[in-house]
Amino acid sequence: MAVPIPQHSHCIICGKAIPYGEKFCSEKCKKEYENMVKKRKIYIYLMYLALAILVIMMFMNYFPH
């Protein structure tokens, strides 16, 4: 007879089984996740910056002075 597995979650970083409703197994994984999110945010800002520079360059070509 199969033992019913209590409802549980998995740590987003290492995949370890953790109590249901939790996201991380430890502070270390939580910090790792926060670092990952921070890096992704910086990457998105850089993308916008590159796009803005591209648009400015296009405008400068469009309106020569």
Ligand SMILES: [Zn+2]
């Ligand atoms: Zn973990």
